[in-house]
Amino acid sequence: xxxxxxxDQSVSEELSVTRTRWIWLILIGLYAVFFGWYTSFKGPLTDxxxxxxxxxxxxxxxxxSSESLAQIRRFMVEDTGDDFVMVNVIDMYPKPLQIEGVExxxxxxxxxxxxxxxxxxxxxSRACHPVLYGQAANTAMDLMNAEGMEQWSTGAGMRYRSRxxxxxxxxxxxxxxSHEFKIAAMRKTIAFPIDPWIQLGDPRLVLALLLAMxxxxxxxREALRRPTGS
Numbered sequence: 001x002x003x004x005x006x007x008d009q010s011v012s013e014e015l016s017v018t019r020t021r022w023i024w025l026i027l028i029g030l031y032a033v034f035f036g037w038y039t040s041f042k043g044p045l046t047d048x049x050x051x052x053x054x055x056x057x058x059x060x061x062x063x064x065s066s067e068s069l070a071q072i073r074r075f076m077v078e079d080t081g082d083d084f085v086m087v088n089v090i091d092m093y094p095k096p097l098q099i100e101g102v103e104x105x106x107x108x109x110x111x112x113x114x115x116x117x118x119x120x121x122x123x124x125s126r127a128c129h130p131v132l133y134g135q136a137a138n139t140a141m142d143l144m145n146a147e148g149m150e151q152w153s154t155g156a157g158m159r160y161r162s163r164x165x166x167x168x169x170x171x172x173x174x175x176x177x178s179h180e181f182k183i184a185a186m187r188k189t190i191a192f193p194i195d196p197w198i199q200l201g202d203p204r205l206v207l208a209l210l211l212a213m214x215x216x217x218x219x220x221r222e223a224l225r226r227p228t229g230s
Contacts, residue, residue, distance in 0.1 A: 016226045023218045027211045035204055038127045040162035044079040049164070056171045075193070079163045084195035085131060086166070090154040090186055097184040108185040115181035118174055123158075126165040131199060132157035149190075163193075 045053075054073055058064070092108040102111055123129065133156045140150045160166045169175060 013226050016222045020219050020222045023222070024215050027215045031208060031211050034207055038161065038204055040081060040083060040164070042081065042162065042164060044081040045076050045164055045167075050076045053167050053171060060171075060176065076163065076167070080195055081162065082195065083159060083161050084163065084193050085197050086158045086160060086191055086193050088154075088156045088158065088189060088191045089152050090156070090189045091151055092153045092185060093187045099180055099184045101181065102184055111181050112185040115178045115185065118178045119169070122169045122172065122175075126169070127161045128165060128169075129159055130156055131159045 050073065053076060054069070057072060058069065092112070094108070096102050096106060096108045096111040098104075101114065133154075135154055136152045140146075140152060143149055
């Protein structure tokens with residue numbers, strides 16, 4: 001009987017060890033999938049990509065100034081290949097401009113939501129998301145050489161996986177029509193990129209810690225379930 005019990009105990013221990021291994025393999029696999037989706041591995045934009053994006057932008061905005069086009073090209077040429085944040089300060093119209101597609105009585109926020117109806121799926125699919133968003137609590141409290149910039153309604157920071165991802169979204173033909181809703185909803189806005197940038201809660205680090213905690217907890221549970229020899 002002792003031999004049978006010893007064999008059963010050995011089999012039970014082997015199953016527990018196998019379950020523990022599978023727990024860690026699954027958690028590591030989940031993290032690898034998330035890390036691969038959330039991180040850009042393609043590097044900086046190539047010269048061919050820059051020329052291609054510039055051709056699209058110039059064809060859509062034939063009246064764009066040479067200074068504006070040079071600024072856009074510089075943004076591409078100086079690409080680091082890493083993620084970046086676009087800082088936005090926004091002043092919404094009390095009532096949106098009455099363009100085609102804007103219903104009487106709609107708020108500027110509702111009109112902006114029509115613009116975001118295209119943007120959000122395109123952003124999320126490319127691991128782009130807000131890292132900061134809020135309503136203005138007061139008028140601007142510190143201005144220098146910025147006359148007329150006192151009034152703002154919203155502040156936001158949008159994380160983009162890469163400049164390539166942002167340009168893919170902006171040059172998509174589906175984006176051109178919805179852009180009019182942004183113009184109808186916003187009285188004025190300022191947007192500029194920051195790169196490099198830092199944050200205390202990078203989702204890759206947070207998820208790694210959460211999955212590690214889950215893995216240790218499940219491994220501990222499996223260890224407690226293992227039979228002990230008499």
